[in-house]
Amino acid sequence: xxxxxxxxxxxxxxxxxxxxxxxxxxxxxxxxxxxxxxxxxxxxxxxxxxxxxxxxxxxxxxxxxxxxxxxxxxxxxxxxxxxxxxxxxxxxxxxxxxxxxxxxxxxxxxxxxxxxxxxxxxxxxxxxxxxxxxxxxxxxxxxxxxxxxxxxxxxxxxxxxxxxxxxxxxxxxxxxxxxxxxxxxxxxxxxxxxxxxxxxxxxxxxxxxxxxxxxxxxxxxxxxxxxxxxxxxxxxxxxxxxxxxxxxxxxxxxxxxxxxxxxxxxxxxxxxxxxxxxxxxxxxxxxxxxxxxxx
Ligand code: SF4
Numbered sequence: 001x002x003x004x005x006x007x008x009x010x011x012x013x014x015x016x017x018x019x020x021x022x023x024x025x026x027x028x029x030x031x032x033x034x035x036x037x038x039x040x041x042x043x044x045x046x047x048x049x050x051x052x053x054x055x056x057x058x059x060x061x062x063x064x065x066x067x068x069x070x071x072x073x074x075x076x077x078x079x080x081x082x083x084x085x086x087x088x089x090x091x092x093x094x095x096x097x098x099x100x101x102x103x104x105x106x107x108x109x110x111x112x113x114x115x116x117x118x119x120x121x122x123x124x125x126x127x128x129x130x131x132x133x134x135x136x137x138x139x140x141x142x143x144x145x146x147x148x149x150x151x152x153x154x155x156x157x158x159x160x161x162x163x164x165x166x167x168x169x170x171x172x173x174x175x176x177x178x179x180x181x182x183x184x185x186x187x188x189x190x191x192x193x194x195x196x197x198x199x200x201x202x203x204x205x206x207x208x209x210x211x212x213x214x215x216x217x218x219x220x221x222x223x224x225x226x227x228x229x230x231x232x233x234x235x236x237x238x239x240x241x242x243x244x245x246x247x248x249x250x251x252x253x254x255x256x257x258x259x260x261x262x263x264x265x266x267x268x269x270x271x272x273x274x275x276x277x278x279x280x281x282x283x284x285x286x287x288x289x290x291x292x293x294x295x
Contacts, residue, residue, distance in 0.1 A: 056173035
């Protein structure tokens with residue numbers, strides 16, 4: 001049965017777990033726009049989630065719960081039944097998410113819930129979870145590379161075959177056009193592939209992206225030389241982040257993705273002025289949020 005798990009290179013090291021680390025979301029932010037990284041990881045400016053992001057978080061939570069059920073019970077109807085308790089638990093932890101629906105009538109909330117059901121239906125059209133026995137869902141993985149760079153993230157699902165072959169699965173529920181999100185998604189999957197390869201000594205056999213919005217999936221097979229190169233890329237990104245962190249020089253890098261940026265009003269590229277640089281944060285500028293994990 002699937003379980004919520006944590007896998008670290010240095011188990012039990014609470015001090016290590018708090019050390020600055022690179023997550024796939026923040027690494028992507030820096031690659032896309034250093035100033036966006038600063039706003040999120042250094043200034044830690046609040047961002048109001050969109051309903052689509054909340055729906056993604058909800059669907060991820062339901063799929064995690066689904067795999068905690070006995071295999072024969074993982075049916076579409078059971079998944080739909082899990083929506084309400086999952087939403088109740090999420091809003092219990094973050095009441096501000098429920099407030100986004102304040103002022104909406106029951107029909108509007110029902111429509112939003114129904115759009116989450118459609119994503120679940122789309123998931124069942126892609127695979128039959130009764131035939132799967134994942135090793136873990138929402139697996140926290142963390143490792144320190146030989147270079148000293150610490151990588152940290154959450155894998156949506158890890159399938160391990162009896163032969164030991166590893167498949168990394170990620171559910172995509174976002175609304176951004178796929179051609180925009182695909183490079184970012186593959187970056188994220190290679191990030192996890194490096195972490196798992198270094199943790200377990202096995203190159204994952206498959207990286208699988210499941211796009212629930214359009215009901216398609218994409219599978220990719222990495223190889224060791226590629227992961228070795230990608231590891232060097234991650235190290236270079238972390239060095240660039242540290243350099244910018246020392247000087248506060250996080251420059252804007254405008255692109256089509258600015259349409260999804262919550263901080264345009266503070267961005268010089270849009271006539272804004274960033275707040276004074278607060279200095280490099282302690283203890284951890286790499287943390288991911290549940291919303292990051294549900295893009
Ligand atoms: S609006 Fe664009 S350029 Fe400005 S911080 Fe956001 S992503 Fe960067």
